[in-house]
Amino acid sequence: MARTAAWHGEVVSIHIAPKAEDPMRSVQTVRAIAGKGLEGDRYFKASGTYSDRPGPAREITLIESEAIEAMARDNELVISPGDARRNVITRGVPLNHLVGREFVVGGVRLRGIRLCEPCSHLEGLTRRGVLAGLVHRGGLRAQILVGGEIRVGDPIAPADATETRAVTPMTTADEH
Numbered sequence: 001m002a003r004t005a006a007w008h009g010e011v012v013s014i015h016i017a018p019k020a021e022d023p024m025r026s027v028q029t030v031r032a033i034a035g036k037g038l039e040g041d042r043y044f045k046a047s048g049t050y051s052d053r054p055g056p057a058r059e060i061t062l063i064e065s066e067a068i069e070a071m072a073r074d075n076e077l078v079i080s081p082g083d084a085r086r087n088v089i090t091r092g093v094p095l096n097h098l099v100g101r102e103f104v105v106g107g108v109r110l111r112g113i114r115l116c117e118p119c120s121h122l123e124g125l126t127r128r129g130v131l132a133g134l135v136h137r138g139g140l141r142a143q144i145l146v147g148g149e150i151r152v153g154d155p156i157a158p159a160d161a162t163e164t165r166a167v168t169p170m171t172t173a174d175e176h
Contacts, residue, residue, distance in 0.1 A: 007157075008155060009091055009155070011150060011156065012091045014026065014089075015087055015088075015089070019045070020048050022042070025082070026081075027040075029149055029151045031147070031150075032149070034145060034147045035056075036059065037059040037060060043058040057113040059141075059144045060110065060144055061085075061088070062095055062116075063086035063095070063139030064091070064095055065091045066091065068084055088105065098112035099114055103158050106150050106151060106155065107149070108146060108149075110143065114141050115141070117136070118134040118138040
């Protein structure tokens with residue numbers, strides 16, 4: 001018997017930038033393309049700062065809204081969600097635990113590749129202290145396995161939880 005999800009979350013906001021170091025732009029919906037990334041984002045176009053290091057870990061990045069809030073609380077350092085320079089801001093999702101695991105954002109299936117630790121480049125684009133404030137809570141790099149639309153408000157759940165629901169027998173008219 002499959003286990004049910006111990007967590008469920010949602011997409012709080014979505015952010016893309018057309019090229020390296022451009023400000024992140026908030027969008028309500030974005031198209032995720034397997035093997036490529038998010039349409040309109042710098043890494044989709046191979047024009048991001050680290051595009052010279054290609055691979056599935058550049059397709060989509062996520063960060064917990066709780067991490068941004070914790071940095072504000074613990075380090076008295078406030079940044080807007082887009083300033084974190086991650087594509088998808090989540091709520092209720094244990095991103096650090098999703099390395100090597102598959103999960104679903106709306107109808108898009110992702111696999112966590114590795115943690116997205118903050119770097120000096122991020123700090124240079126934001127504010128001094130961001131690097132220390134987001135250590136071990138800087139988000140997750142993920143690969144897009146099955147593409148589709150991601151929208152603000154979409155549910156996020158472990159892939160095995162959505163598969164369990166998908167195979168649950170449904171009652172048909174003949175059974176009544």
